[in-house]
Amino acid sequence: MQSKEENTGLSSFYRERFDSFLINLSLAKQIKEEDIHKLRVDIKYIRSLLLLIEEFDLDTDAGSKLLKQLNGIFNSAGKLRALQVSKSLLLNSNVDIPTEIMIVLDGRMNVSVENFRAKWSEFEILKFKKGVASLCSSLNQVNISELKIKTDSIIHDELEIVNKLFNSSQGEEYHHEIRKLLKVVKALQQLLLALQDDEKRRQALDIVNSTETLLGNWHNYKVMDKFLIKLDKELPQPSVKRILKNLKNQNNKLKLELKNEADKYLRKHF
Structure with missing residues (x-):
């Protein structure tokens, strides 16, 4: 028979990942490359964990709802991250980058930043926290x-x-x-x-x-x-x-x- 501590450990592990995501979501508002990267890493981590829980017949659809809620911010952050990586590699190359290239890159970055900020503003944190609470309370069924x-x-x-x-x-x-x-x-x-x-x-x-x-x-x-x-x-x-x-x-x-x-x-x- 499993112990209560084991289920508590499972719930705590999931909560730590969700808490990390919320911290990095807050930091990502500043659009710094490292913060956008950490946000994406957290979402990928959470997606793996949520897909695992869907293997079990829990009496909640909180996991699928959380996955759906994460999609918009994840995709938007991905497009921004790709441009940030490209800009970082360009600036760290041993080549003098022409103005023409930087104009195109900065233009795309501005559009991507605006799209990300829109998705960031639309993200319903209270709804997400309620979903997390519902999911974690169901983990004692596992x-x-x-x-x-x-x-x-x-x-x-x-x-x-x-x-x-x-x-x-x-x-x-x-x-x-x-x-x-x-x-x-x-x-x-x-x-x-x-x-x-x-x-x-x-x-x-x-x-x-x-x-x-x-x-x-x-x-x-x-x-x-x-x-x-x-x-x-x-x-x-x-x-x-x-x-x-x-x-x-x-x-x-x-x-x-x-x-x-x-x-x-x-x-x-x-």
């Missing part, structure tokens, strides 16, 4: 032993997919999907560790975290690559096109280095 078994099964299945995708890849076409799967695995491993500490699981989590971080860095250059391709189509000036070609070559070199490093982890551990 059988912790069943939860652990089901969560381990999902982790196993996700890692199987990672293995199949990586071994069938001819380049980098599946790397973003692999990264998303590893984020789910990371969230579920952390949940299980919160319920019961285990050294082998911590070691496995370290491997997943290191691999996912490398893929995250690779993905930043992938985002930059798409942005440079769009700029190349929009800016006809020969001098700008020469600089864009230089930037694309530099970006592809760094992207390939990160992909190769991530591949070493994937080949060794997955």
Whole structure:
């Protein structure tokens, strides 16, 4: 028979994630790159945890409602984050960026910032908190032993997919999907560790975290690559096109280095 403490631990773990999201949602109003990134990380984490709970027959639809409420702010933050990453990489390159490029980038940033602020203002915090309270009060219905078994099964299945995708890849076409799967695995491993500490699981989590971080860095250059391709189509000036070609070559070199490093982890551990 499971203890009350186990269910309390489960509820506390979920509440910590929701509280972290609300803190970063508040900070994200300032539109700083790191705060937007943390907000997105929190939402991805929460989505994994909510999808897990939907595997259980709880007498509440709070989880699905919370997922729906998060979609707007998540998508808006994603578009802003992509532009922030591109701008950061541009400014940290060893290339003098032409005014024409910065005008286009800043224009898109302004539109994206306004869209994000609109979604931020529309987000109903009280409604979200009520949904969280409803969900957390229902978590005492979850059988912790069943939860652990089901969560381990999902982790196993996700890692199987990672293995199949990586071994069938001819380049980098599946790397973003692999990264998303590893984020789910990371969230579920952390949940299980919160319920019961285990050294082998911590070691496995370290491997997943290191691999996912490398893929995250690779993905930043992938985002930059798409942005440079769009700029190349929009800016006809020969001098700008020469600089864009230089930037694309530099970006592809760094992207390939990160992909190769991530591949070493994937080949060794997955």
